[in-house]
Amino acid sequence: FKELADQYVRDASEDAEINGLSRKRMDKVKANVALIQEIVGDQTPTSAIDYDACLRVRNILARTPTNRTKLYPHLSLDEASAKAKIEGKPVLSATTQSQYLETLKGILELAFLKRLLPHNPAQSLRPSKRDDTSARDKRRSFSLEQIKTFFTSAFYRQCAPGIEHPYSRKDRTWRFWLPLLCLFMGLRPNEACQMLVGDVKRTPKGTWF
Numbered sequence: 001f002k003e004l005a006d007q008y009v010r011d012a013s014e015d016a017e018i019n020g021l022s023r024k025r026m027d028k029v030k031a032n033v034a035l036i037q038e039i040v041g042d043q044t045p046t047s048a049i050d051y052d053a054c055l056r057v058r059n060i061l062a063r064t065p066t067n068r069t070k071l072y073p074h075l076s077l078d079e080a081s082a083k084a085k086i087e088g089k090p091v092l093s094a095t096t097q098s099q100y101l102e103t104l105k106g107i108l109e110l111a112f113l114k115r116l117l118p119h120n121p122a123q124s125l126r127p128s129k130r131d132d133t134s135a136r137d138k139r140r141s142f143s144l145e146q147i148k149t150f151f152t153s154a155f156y157r158q159c160a161p162g163i164e165h166p167y168s169r170k171d172r173t174w175r176f177w178l179p180l181l182c183l184f185m186g187l188r189p190n191e192a193c194q195m196l197v198g199d200v201k202r203t204p205k206g207t208w209f
Contacts, residue, residue, distance in 0.1 A: 001049070002042035004116070005033050008107045024186045032103040035064075038077055040104075046111050051121040057104055061097045062128035065089045097127035150179070 012029045039057050040049065065071060065084030072080035084091070092100075105122040112120045142150075150156060159176040181192040202208050 001040050001044045001046055002037065004046055004111055004114075005037050005042075005107055008110055009033055011110070029103070032100055033107070035100060036104050036107065046116045049108065049111075049117070049121065054104065054108075054122040054125055057122075058097075058101060058125055058128055061092060061100050064092050066092055066096075094127045101125050101127060147183070151183075 009030055013026060016026045016029075036057065039060050040053070044053075060077065060081070063081040063085070064077065065080060066089070068077070068080045068084070071089065072083060075083065101122065105120065105125065108117060108120045108122050111117045156176070156179070159172050161173070161176065178189065178192055181187055181195075182189060185192070200208065
């Protein structure tokens with residue numbers, strides 16, 4: 001299975017490079033593949049992956065806690081799921097489970113195209129957990145025009161350090177930096193606000209992250 005998953009990542013990387021997709025999107029693809037590999041097992045023969053094996057993946061995803069690697073970095077997936085259940089931690093949302101299942105489906109579709117499987121056993125798979133949020137209540141992304149309008153607005157520009165203007169409240173600094181963090185790091189506002197100084201690090205070559 002590992003060889004097949006590696007080819008899936010390579011194909012996705014080539015597609016991302018050709019179409020100019022963001023590095024963050026590729027990081028997400030790699031993370032999704034890594035979890036699917038962990039569940040299926042690198043040494044599992046592709047020919048042994050049937051519908052029952054796909055159901056097992058779905059059931060494990062339904063029990064996987066959110067932020068598992070941060071909460072339980074030293075525990076196996078089964079151990080983390082068991083501990084999260086005891087501690088009442090939330091599990092992956094239906095949307096996130098669906099993304100992982102789409103990754104599994106994509107890998108097995110590649111196996112089908114390479115004639116390693118007679119069909120794709122994950123083709124009709126859906127998350128065990130239903131999405132309780134209605135479509136109209138889900139937040140839509142800003143359009144490029146809206147983002148441009150925000151960052152070129154007079155108020156936002158006046159919040160930049162060193163600019164003199166009547167707005168002198170102490171929250172002026174974060175009003176300038178928080179949107180930039182969200183824009184360039186792909187963070188949600190609550191994620192950016194929970195960051196600590198110690199979360200900012202530097203690579204040996206001097207790149208901050």
